[in-house]
Amino acid sequence: MADDLEVRGAIKRYGAVTALGGVSLRVEQGEFLTLLGPSGCGKSTLLGLIAGSLEPDAGTIQIGGRRVDILPSERRNIGMVFQSYALFPHLSVQENVAFGLRMRRVTETDIKRRVADALEMVGLSALSSRFPRQLSGGQQQRVALARALVIEPAVLLLDEPLSNLDARLREQLRDELRGLQSRLRTTSVYVTHDQAEALALSDRIAVMNGGRIIEVGSPLELYRTPKYRFTAEFLGNTNLIRAHAENAQLHLPWNERLPWHQTSSRVLLSIRPEDIGISSDPGGAGLIESSVFLGAWVEYHVRIGAQRLRVHVAGGGSSLLRSGDAVRLHLPLQLHTVLEDDRVQVPTSPADRVLA
Amino acid sequence: MQVVARASASARPRSGRVWLSVGLFAALGLTLGLPLLVAAMWSLVNPKKGWFAPDLVPPSVSTAYWQSTLGDPSILEAFGLSLLIGVLVTFLSMLLALPSAYALARIPFRAKRLIELFILAPLIVPGIIIAIGLGTLFLRLGLAYSVTGVVLVQTVGTLPLMIRILTASLEGIPEDVLRAARTLGASPWQVGWRIIVPLARPGFMAGGLLTFISSFEEFDKTFIVGSPMVQTLTTKLWSFLGGQLIIFPSAAVVTFALLVPTLIIFFLAARFAKDDVMAAGMGKL
Numbered sequence: 001m002a003d004d005l006e007v008r009g010a011i012k013r014y015g016a017v018t019a020l021g022g023v024s025l026r027v028e029q030g031e032f033l034t035l036l037g038p039s040g041c042g043k044s045t046l047l048g049l050i051a052g053s054l055e056p057d058a059g060t061i062q063i064g065g066r067r068v069d070i071l072p073s074e075r076r077n078i079g080m081v082f083q084s085y086a087l088f089p090h091l092s093v094q095e096n097v098a099f100g101l102r103m104r105r106v107t108e109t110d111i112k113r114r115v116a117d118a119l120e121m122v123g124l125s126a127l128s129s130r131f132p133r134q135l136s137g138g139q140q141q142r143v144a145l146a147r148a149l150v151i152e153p154a155v156l157l158l159d160e161p162l163s164n165l166d167a168r169l170r171e172q173l174r175d176e177l178r179g180l181q182s183r184l185r186t187t188s189v190y191v192t193h194d195q196a197e198a199l200a201l202s203d204r205i206a207v208m209n210g211g212r213i214i215e216v217g218s219p220l221e222l223y224r225t226p227k228y229r230f231t232a233e234f235l236g237n238t239n240l241i242r243a244h245a246e247n248a249q250l251h252l253p254w255n256e257r258l259p260w261h262q263t264s265s266r267v268l269l270s271i272r273p274e275d276i277g278i279s280s281d282p283g284g285a286g287l288i289e290s291s292v293f294l295g296a297w298v299e300y301h302v303r304i305g306a307q308r309l310r311v312h313v314a315g316g317g318s319s320l321l322r323s324g325d326a327v328r329l330h331l332p333l334q335l336h337t338v339l340e341d342d343r344v345q346v347p348t349s350p351a352d353r354v355l356a
Numbered sequence: 357m358q359v360v361a362r363a364s365a366s367a368r369p370r371s372g373r374v375w376l377s378v379g380l381f382a383a384l385g386l387t388l389g390l391p392l393l394v395a396a397m398w399s400l401v402n403p404k405k406g407w408f409a410p411d412l413v414p415p416s417v418s419t420a421y422w423q424s425t426l427g428d429p430s431i432l433e434a435f436g437l438s439l440l441i442g443v444l445v446t447f448l449s450m451l452l453a454l455p456s457a458y459a460l461a462r463i464p465f466r467a468k469r470l471i472e473l474f475i476l477a478p479l480i481v482p483g484i485i486i487a488i489g490l491g492t493l494f495l496r497l498g499l500a501y502s503v504t505g506v507v508l509v510q511t512v513g514t515l516p517l518m519i520r521i522l523t524a525s526l527e528g529i530p531e532d533v534l535r536a537a538r539t540l541g542a543s544p545w546q547v548g549w550r551i552i553v554p555l556a557r558p559g560f561m562a563g564g565l566l567t568f569i570s571s572f573e574e575f576d577k578t579f580i581v582g583s584p585m586v587q588t589l590t591t592k593l594w595s596f597l598g599g600q601l602i603i604f605p606s607a608a609v610v611t612f613a614l615l616v617p618t619l620i621i622f623f624l625a626a627r628f629a630k631d632d633v634m635a636a637g638m639g640k641l
Contacts, residue, residue: 053535073538080539086532090554099550103541144536151540 254305525559
């Protein structure tokens with residue numbers, strides 16, 4: 001039932017605005033891939049093309065090796081979950097879930113059994129005769145998930161499914177979603193602008209901006225070793241430091257030099273706030289400008305030379321330092337460099353808003 | 357102190373509400389109750405005594421006019437015909453309005469505002485003008501003096517409102533719901549029949565009831581195209597009022613006959629409106 005998905009050279013324009021500028025993407029069978037990016041980056045447009053609610057201006061889409069971009073939505077065998085839940089308000093929970101099976105002319109006894117199974121899977125068996133308006137947002141989204149999965153789709157598409165829920169529920173449903181995915185292994189494409197969701201759920205993440213895919217990789221790869229500046233900044237927090245290399249030495253913008261072996265002379269370092277160590281030192285070059293207590297960690301804003309750095313310190317002894325304290329910073333041994341991405345421009349396309 | 361302050365704060369809006377409802381009921385009484393009361397008195401006039409100027413109430417009461425008017429088989433016939441025409445006009449309007457309403461509600465196209473204005477235009481033109489224009493045309497087409505002709509000419513008048521109401525109702529259906537149905541395997545026709553039509557039910561109900569009532573009470577177009585061959589209740593009422601001598605009491609009885617279906621429909625509408633809270637559930641989306 002799960003199939004692989006391949007998008008090749010997909011282009012979508014709205015008048016003069018290019019919402020999607022030639023995107024290629026491969027999702028393996030059973031893989032959970034997230035399209036992550038700011039609003040207007042083209043992620044919802046790409047999902048719309050796969051779902052068949054939008055037509056590409058160029059490019060092809062294949063599911064399980066079969067070209068689907070020429071087929072109408074209803075013949076692509078996809079399941080889709082929406083931010084707005086999009087349940088049928090005039091049908092009971094049971095009939096909502098049964099809808100896709102009825103369209104497929106499944107026999108009545110099979111419909112009954114499969115609907116019951118699907119509702120049990122999302123823990124809503126007791127509410128099968130309710131109507132959508134009688135359910136909470138979290139329950140509605142579970143029904144939507146059951147409705148999309150009961151047809152055993154080749155590909156499951158999820159368009160910001162957790163964005164309308166409050167924080168606690170969002171985390172709970174996120175965990176349920178991960179549990180379901182590890183059990184069912186449905187090929188899934190998940191759209192979100194929330195990096196925590198992307199990190200928690202995905203096998204791989206495709207970071208998008210300005211109608212293009214910036215880079216694709218596992219959550220660990222993209223977080224630890226992003227190739228591009230945009231990825232480093234969008235996925236979590238980071239400190240970007242411009243430095244130049246000379247005679248096998250790296251000159252940091254403050255009076256510090258580190259041994260360096262790479263050839264390029266200008267480098268852009270990306271250092272995560274939690275990778276920088278900090279210690280109180282009256283002779284240290286750093287000066288704490290402010291600190292923010294965030295519960296699990298403390299965020300320090302440290303000025304060193306002309307540079308401002310963000311430093312996260314977790315755990316017990318984290319509240320020792322105050323504004324005005326002189327500190328010494330300890331950079332990680334492995335420094336990671338990122339590339340500026342010239343292709344990326346601020347998107348002007350209203351595409352995501354149109355689809356939202 | 358605090359308690360007193362709170363009590364007076366909540367008392368003020370409540371007394372305001374009381375006066376508002378008193379005002380509304382007074383307006384209702386003046387516009388609906390009083391004319392009906394006068395009509396009721398007229399219908400009960402004793403034909404032998406009459407009812408003349410200085411008397412505020414008829415000097416003598418009798419059911420003679422009720423008996424003679426309702427005993428007239430042509431009244432019953434007219435009542436049946438009015439019902440039939442009302443039902444036909446309602447369904448024809450729904451059928452014709454649905455495609456236009458769908459296009460206006462869900463398909464973006466150029467000059468939409470202009471088209472909307474054109475569709476609403478017949479509401480602005482007086483019925484008598486439409487009737488005279490179409491009346492001559494229908495005469496040539498052989499549609500004059502037939503039930504078909506009356507149904508068609510009335511539909512011209514009811515269509516704009518039906519389109520307007522259905523458009524509003526279709527606009528309220530979220531695009532995602534339709535997209536969800538498509539991805540689940542429904543063809544555009546199946547989406548129409550299984551999702552759009554049920555979700556537009558409040559619009560069909562409201563538009564249908566208003567159309568039926570306006571057909572049931574329509575006079576000028578029906579009169580010009582249908583009379584005297586096609587006699588609905590309203591044209592019958594006219595024959596009591598506009599003949600050589602005005603028969604107020606009979607006309608009053610017909611007025612009540614005209615009122616009955618309208619009242620029944622409003623009670624039905626109130627009941628259906630409760631059910632339609634269900635469809636209004638999509639407002640939550």
